[in-house]
Amino acid sequence: MGKEFKALNKQPPIGVILAQIGTPAAPTAQAVRPYLKRFLSDRRIIDYSPLLWQPLLRGVILRLRPRRSAELYRQIWTTEGSPLLFHSLAQRSGLQAFLGSRYQVELGLAYSEPSMVQAINTLEANGVTRIIIVPLFPQYSSTTTASVFDQASFAALGRQSSTGPVTKRLIPALRFMDAYYNEPGYISAMKSHLLQQMELLNSNPDFFVLTFHGIPKRYADTGDPYPEQCMETARLLALAMNWEPERWQLTFQSRFGREEWVGPSTADVLGKLAERGIHKPLIFSPGLVTDCLETLHELAIEGREQFEAGGGHAEDFTAIPCLNNHEDWLQFLAQHVERNAMGW
Numbered sequence: 648m649g650k651e652f653k654a655l656n657k658q659p660p661i662g663v664i665l666a667q668i669g670t671p672a673a674p675t676a677q678a679v680r681p682y683l684k685r686f687l688s689d690r691r692i693i694d695y696s697p698l699l700w701q702p703l704l705r706g707v708i709l710r711l712r713p714r715r716s717a718e719l720y721r722q723i724w725t726t727e728g729s730p731l732l733f734h735s736l737a738q739r740s741g742l743q744a745f746l747g748s749r750y751q752v753e754l755g756l757a758y759s760e761p762s763m764v765q766a767i768n769t770l771e772a773n774g775v776t777r778i779i780i781v782p783l784f785p786q787y788s789s790t791t792t793a794s795v796f797d798q799a800s801f802a803a804l805g806r807q808s809s810t811g812p813v814t815k816r817l818i819p820a821l822r823f824m825d826a827y828y829n830e831p832g833y834i835s836a837m838k839s840h841l842l843q844q845m846e847l848l849n850s851n852p853d854f855f856v857l858t859f860h861g862i863p864k865r866y867a868d869t870g871d872p873y874p875e876q877c878m879e880t881a882r883l884l885a886l887a888m889n890w891e892p893e894r895w896q897l898t899f900q901s902r903f904g905r906e907e908w909v910g911p912s913t914a915d916v917l918g919k920l921a922e923r924g925i926h927k928p929l930i931f932s933p934g935l936v937t938d939c940l941e942t943l944h945e946l947a948i949e950g951r952e953q954f955e956a957g958g959g960h961a962e963d964f965t966a967i968p969c970l971n972n973h974e975d976w977l978q979f980l981a982q983h984v985e986r987n988a989m990g991w
Contacts, residue, residue: 659774659776660748660750660751661749661751661778661988662751662753662770662777663746663750663778664766664779664780664799665738665781665783666782666783666795667756667783667795668758669686669731669759670682670732670759670939671729672760676716679713679714680713683709684704684705685758685759687708689758689794689797691789692794722944723943723948730940730943731938734971735937737972738971738977741974745981746981746985750984751773754766755780755795755798755799757794762798763795763799763801763802767799767803770819775819778819779823779824779988780795780799780821781824782795783937784936785827785936786826786876786880786934787826787828787871788871790862796823803818803821804818822988824983828876828880832979832982832983833976833979835975836979837887837931837970838884838888839973839975840967840970840976844967845929848965852927853894853927854894854929855885855888855890855895856895856913856916856930857881857895857897857932857933858897858899858900858931859877859898859900860900860932860935861901861908861909862874864908874899877897880933880934881897884933896911897911898913899912900912900945901945902914913946917930917950917954918953920954920957921954926960927963928959928965929965930966930967936971936976937969938968938971942966950964951966
């Protein structure tokens, strides 16, 4: 009886899913096309009517953009494959090491593999019935955080929509981690990371650009709190770094389409730094915690070119890597997971 009681009361681990957007499986147009199709068909990302958007997406964008994007991916691809996938898996392993055996950490991507469904299935196969969804987006946005929450919810429910067929009877309990844009541990981890990276430089930067992925201004005007959270993150980081107001600036990158986006634009700012008398800028993305196309190419390559085109010297431009698997960052994330698991 005692052994049976002990077996019944042995708790399975708490599941943790690190939630990311995704990446193509290879730097080819054939691999990029299905990834972009899934990504750009999500109405969290592009909220235009499908009757208007899908013909444009399928008839024009998916005919032209995959080849262009594949060329960009080829320039940043590594021997381990996709940088985002490689670094995300390292984050998963590092977080697992901090959390220990009471937790089981998996990676779930919204638009590629390992998918959210695969992450849920792996956890459930190990008896997990309680899962914490950890968005790797410190600032909440309907285009990122809400997108991975959608995917996690549908995967846990075993269906693709509220009216779709049901494939599961037992549904795990889910907890969704809130935005952590102003958490002291997150700010402290970025400070530690920046100081370590700056020690490797031959000379000190004379200006700091904190860039965040942009969203359409219309999204912000209709309730997305993302820009305000980015501003608060930037303010707190600048305060922690003791930067004077005139030595740093917040910008938004990755504009897409003709609609007005939140600004100022990272590309525009970088192109005008030299004429402002700035010679050695440093750029860092607090909102992207995993290196990807938007940091490795858009910032480190295109950003350098934009600075040089505006009169700066390319060799004086510094792009700092994302937090990736920085120890202080993963330690903060582990502590935050444990806080979210209280009562379990």
